[in-house]
Amino acid sequence: MRVALAVPCYVDQLRPQAARATMVLLERLGCDVSLAFDAPCCGQPMFNAGVVSAARDAASTWAASSAAFDFIVMPSGSCTHHVRHHLPGIVGSDEGAHAARVTFELCEFIAGPLGTPQLAGRFPHRVAMHLGCHARRGLRLGGSSELHEPPGGPMHTLLAGLDGLTLVPLDRPDECCGFGGSFAVGEPDVSVAMGRDRLTDITAHGAEVMVSSDPSCLLHLEGIARRGAPALRTLHIAELLEEATR
Amino acid sequence: MNGGHPEAAATFLRDAPRAAWHDDSLWFMRERRDRATALPEWESLRTAGAALKAHAMSRLGELLEQFERQATANGVTVHWARDAAEHNSVVLGILQGAGATRVAKSKSMLTEECGLNPFLEASGIEVVDTDLGERIVQLAHEPPSHIVIPAIHWKKEEIGELFHRTMGTAKGESSPDALAAAARHHLRDALLHANAAITGANAIVAETGGVVVCTNEGNADLGMHSAPVHIACVGIEKVIATRDDLGVLLRILARSATGQPVTAYTTHVTSPRPGAAMHVVLVDNGRTARLADAEMRSALHCIRCGACLNTCPVYRRSGGYSYGHVIQGPIGAILAPAVDLSAHRSLPFASTLCGSCGDVCPVRIDIPAQLLAWRSRSAAAGTLPSGYATIFALLGRVLSSQGNFARTGRWGRRALRWIPAAWLSGRWNPWTRSGRELPLAPTESFRESMRREGRLP
Numbered sequence: 040m041r042v043a044l045a046v047p048c049y050v051d052q053l054r055p056q057a058a059r060a061t062m063v064l065l066e067r068l069g070c071d072v073s074l075a076f077d078a079p080c081c082g083q084p085m086f087n088a089g090v091v092s093a094a095r096d097a098a099s100t101w102a103a104s105s106a107a108f109d110f111i112v113m114p115s116g117s118c119t120h121h122v123r124h125h126l127p128g129i130v131g132s133d134e135g136a137h138a139a140r141v142t143f144e145l146c147e148f149i150a151g152p153l154g155t156p157q158l159a160g161r162f163p164h165r166v167a168m169h170l171g172c173h174a175r176r177g178l179r180l181g182g183s184s185e186l187h188e189p190p191g192g193p194m195h196t197l198l199a200g201l202d203g204l205t206l207v208p209l210d211r212p213d214e215c216c217g218f219g220g221s222f223a224v225g226e227p228d229v230s231v232a233m234g235r236d237r238l239t240d241i242t243a244h245g246a247e248v249m250v251s252s253d254p255s256c257l258l259h260l261e262g263i264a265r266r267g268a269p270a271l272r273t274l275h276i277a278e279l280l281e282e283a284t285r
Numbered sequence: 286m287n288g289g290h291p292e293a294a295a296t297f298l299r300d301a302p303r304a305a306w307h308d309d310s311l312w313f314m315r316e317r318r319d320r321a322t323a324l325p326e327w328e329s330l331r332t333a334g335a336a337l338k339a340h341a342m343s344r345l346g347e348l349l350e351q352f353e354r355q356a357t358a359n360g361v362t363v364h365w366a367r368d369a370a371e372h373n374s375v376v377l378g379i380l381q382g383a384g385a386t387r388v389a390k391s392k393s394m395l396t397e398e399c400g401l402n403p404f405l406e407a408s409g410i411e412v413v414d415t416d417l418g419e420r421i422v423q424l425a426h427e428p429p430s431h432i433v434i435p436a437i438h439w440k441k442e443e444i445g446e447l448f449h450r451t452m453g454t455a456k457g458e459s460s461p462d463a464l465a466a467a468a469r470h471h472l473r474d475a476l477l478h479a480n481a482a483i484t485g486a487n488a489i490v491a492e493t494g495g496v497v498v499c500t501n502e503g504n505a506d507l508g509m510h511s512a513p514v515h516i517a518c519v520g521i522e523k524v525i526a527t528r529d530d531l532g533v534l535l536r537i538l539a540r541s542a543t544g545q546p547v548t549a550y551t552t553h554v555t556s557p558r559p560g561a562a563m564h565v566v567l568v569d570n571g572r573t574a575r576l577a578d579a580e581m582r583s584a585l586h587c588i589r590c591g592a593c594l595n596t597c598p599v600y601r602r603s604g605g606y607s608y609g610h611v612i613q614g615p616i617g618a619i620l621a622p623a624v625d626l627s628a629h630r631s632l633p634f635a636s637t638l639c640g641s642c643g644d645v646c647p648v649r650i651d652i653p654a655q656l657l658a659w660r661s662r663s664a665a666a667g668t669l670p671s672g673y674a675t676i677f678a679l680l681g682r683v684l685s686s687q688g689n690f691a692r693t694g695r696w697g698r699r700a701l702r703w704i705p706a707a708w709l710s711g712r713w714n715p716w717t718r719s720g721r722e723l724p725l726a727p728t729e730s731f732r733e734s735m736r737r738e739g740r741l742p
Contacts, residue, residue, distance in 0.1 A: 052727075
């Protein structure tokens with residue numbers, strides 16, 4: 040299956056290992072991974088800040104780049120959510136609608152179009168799962184406690200299926216980490232307070248590893264963990280799955 | 286004028302143990318709500334709740350006139366008020382006409398919205414809020430910090446101290462039972478001597494002309510059943526079509542608000558007692574304008590349950606006063622901008638867009654979508670937070686092509702590595718100043734490494 044890897048802007052620059060792990064993992068699962076998709080950003084940072092006009096060029100570039108592909112995979116729930124739910128409205132063309140149709144979050148793609156809801160692999164660690172809110176409540180890739188849903192979802196199933204992996208239960212399984220894009224710098228005090236609480240929940244339950252499908256949550260939580268919980272290993276889901284399936 | 290949510294939140298968070306206690310208290314409410322709403326038909330109830338409110342809003346004028354006809358036929362006097370000032374003067378007129386000088390008032394966010402208490406007090410009328418939480422904040426000369434739990438930010442020891450000063454309870458007494466008993470005596474006195482009662486309404490029913498009031502303390506009932514005059518102050522969006530609609534509305538209200546199947550007291554008042562008078566004041570105060578705004582209309586469906594406040598990770602960690610508006614939390618953040626976008630410019634941004642408010646809302650208001658819509662209206666109105674317009678316009682240009690982005694990214698990573706951390710993490714930097722490190726900058730971007738390995742041209 041031919042898939043394009045879409046690397047979100049901040050992943051390209053600040054967490055290249057997540058992009059590489061996504062690429063390696065998809066190839067290991069038999070995909071023909073193209074790197075020809077070359078739009079840097081879906082436009083979410085500008086759009087969520089309210090500056091829709093400034094999001095238009097990035098979103099249009101993104102939509103135009105999508106035209107050549109039937110499957111685009113992103114190692115980010117938040118960016119995928121933006122592409123699926125907001126980009127078509129910003130771009131206002133068939134290209135936008137096409138982009139929304141063919142773009143998938145990594146775990147969603149592995150479990151859905153690729154048809155492998157579980158992978159053979161081993162990861163003998165206590166792992167806390169942090170599913171980003173846009174993946175959970177935006178893309179519905181995990182249960183929402185507000186809706187009384189069980190945890191579930193493709194990322195949960197992939198993790199639970201790995202040998203040796205213990206999923207650590209959290210007091211507040213779907214509490215937001217406080218990143219929130221511009222919120223992280225517009226409301227730094229609340230943002231960091233939320234991140235600290237999230238990390239406290241994770242470390243108090245003895246997790247050795249925190250894993251997320253959203254590198255933006257990781258960027259924020261790692262920045263806080265480096266001051267308060269330096270022993271916690273933080274991984275993107277692609278990095279964890281790649282390591283577990285070697 | 287709102288001094289800005291980020292600054293107020295920072296002040297609130299300075300007392301970290303207190304902020305953690307506030308967060309826990311509200312999370313407790315959220316968990317109670319989760320248990321009480323774990324019903325097989327919960328999602329259907331939400332859908333029915335959204336539908337009955339949407340239906341009522343689509344026939345608002347018609348239903349209000351029907352309500353007026355029914356209520357008038359029941360012996361109730363119905364008044365119409367265009368705005369807060371008109372509402373206040375109607376209420377004062379009724380009180381003065383009846384020679385009433387002492388008012389027992391039960392909880393009503395509408396009268397808070399209209400600033401009724403200070404207005405009546407300035408005219409020599411004594412107003413006692415008879416809801417315990419509201420009485421606490423009234424004695425402290427504060428507004429409510431939560432629409433359902435007005436004194437959620439008060440600790441029991443502090444309430445003990447307040448009651449000691451204002452009611453003469455024993456110094457150091459802080460047991461909830463003793464304080465509640467003292468408050469009960471104090472409030473009974475006010476209720477027995479009041480010559481008018483003011484209540485809000487959780488719903489008014491067009492079909493019957495009835496007013497429905499829900500409380501857990503029975504204070505609204507004591508007030509309206511003992512005073513010779515009862516005035517119900519009601520926002521026009523509270524009208525529902527039929528009494529059957531209450532079968533949905535009352536179930537979703539209490540379960541969402543406090544995690545109870547139903548409130549301790551649910552009172553249906555349709556007519557005055559013999560010899561007494563009953564008035565209903567129907568207040569617009571911006572609601573019709575909101576109805577005309579298709580994008581934001583559903584905010585009128587709000588039944589003031591407070592579930593979105595309890596679940597909101599930002600509200601829990603910033604407190605009600607940080608919103609600078611009579612309605613706090615996520616719902617306040619989409620209601621306040623309609624009143625004055627410039628004054629409340631920080632509120633649409635006081636959210637991570639985590640979506641929890643949308644998922645708890647018992648009438649399915651898409652609060653996250655409206656927060657986003659207010660953000661883009663802020664851009665159009667020139668009321669974005671300071672710097673946003675410039676920064677994001679620039680960022681938009683950088684992110685519009687791979688060439689621009691790659692160059693900027695390369696220099697950015699160099700800056701992260703070469704510029705001394707002490708300067709990069711200075712007070713000026715909001716990323717680091719509250720306790721968060723800057724990302725470690727890799728030497729190569731993903732695309733650079735792919736080029737080096739020959740996978741990209």
